Amino acid sequence: MTSTTAPVPEADGETASVRAARARSAEIEQRIARDPSMFRVLTGDRPTGALHLGHYLGTVANRVRLQDAGVDVIVVVADYQVITDRDETGDLPANVREVVLDYLAAGIDPRRTTVFAHSAVAALHQLMLPFLSLVTVAELERNPTVKAESVDAATRQGRSMSGLLLTYPVHQAADILAVHGNLVPVGTDQLPHLETSRTVARRFNQRYTAAQPYFAEPEALLADMPTVLGNDGAKMSTSRGNALELRADEDETAAYLRRARTDSHRHITFEPGSRPEVASLLRLGAHFAGTTPEALADTIGADGAGRLKEVVTEAVVEGLRPIRARRRDLAADGRAVVGEVLARGAARATVLAEGTLADVRELMGTVYS
Incomplete structure (x- = not known):
């Protein structure tokens, strides 16, 4: 009860x-x-x-x-x-x-x-x-x-x-x-x-x-x-207009992730409590790269948010490539x-x-x- x-x-x-x-x-x-x-x-x-x-x-x-x-x-x-x-x-x-x-x-x-x-x-x-x-x-x-x-x-x-x-x-x-x-x-x-x-x-x-x-x-x-954040820092949701659809193409994916909110700290670390936007990107990239958010953060280090977005974009694009290919075939x-x-x-x-x-x-x- x-x-x-x-x-x-x-x-x-x-x-x-x-x-x-x-x-x-x-x-x-x-x-x-x-x-x-x-x-x-x-x-x-x-x-x-x-x-x-x-x-x-x-x-x-x-x-x-x-x-x-x-x-x-x-x-x-x-x-x-x-x-x-x-x-x-x-x-x-x-x-x-x-x-x-x-x-x-x-x-x-x-x-x-x-x-x-x-x-x-x-x-x-x-x-x-x-x-x-x-x-x-x-x-x-x-x-x-x-x-x-x-x-x-x-x-x-x-x-x-x-x-x-x-x-x-x-x-x-x-x-x-x-x-x-x-x-x-x-x-x-x-x-x-x-x-x-x-x-x-x-x-x-x-x-x-x-x-x-x-x-x-x-x-x-x-x-x-955990909850996946949209590129505005809020929970990803169709109704909020902040979501990246699975069916989106590579250019749309890259443009979406370039707009993702991060923070002002250059050194990339995985700290979900204090850096939720950065942590969400790290989780996203780690999932498709087959690693952990902590390990991914270590590879980026002081290269900053720009490099983080590049790495995550590459991982997401490659990870979703077979899914998107199957979807195009099925949609026919x-x-x-x-x-x-x-x-x-x-x-x-x-x-x-x-x-x-x-x-x-x-x-x-x-x-x-």
């Missing part, structure tokens, strides 16, 4: 719950290495536009890693969630197409990973109704991510929180539990959402199937990659390719969700024939 008391940060700035989640994630990684078949991952994105570097480093690359490790990965293209905090969906078919093409180019294999559109699996959404009965309005209103997104929507669009935004954590619970996902890759800011999913699973079991729990409480797998017949991937994914997700819904109805005593 969500606490009404704000969590107290420890000396390193993290709460005890985050530290515990990190420790648990390390244990889970060891279990994945031993037996990946124990896990089913549910994750996804809202299709508000093509994916950018923040998406790739924060989530997509990790999904490919888990897929290649042998974990059953299910990715939802959450088209229904586009309207949680906005009145218009934009060109949703085009945006969904771009997102799926980015997945495929980045290494998501639809033969091993299930990719489906949120709106295509009706049974998943039917589960929301009984799940909503398991949480209170007060608990939803206290969810820090819901509160933050509500403020953001009001600031950007001058609108009140929608009922869909308020119940978003329960919708997420339906996404996860409908396919019996037991592992969800998240950042620390998403832990409260996942706690709602765990609460729903636990309360359903207590109310309807206490003797033999039906739902596993999904666990968090914390992402290793993008509509057909994406349609086939989503149809295959929806077929599997529907079987899983309909099976869960049938079980839930049976356990609740709402089967009458």
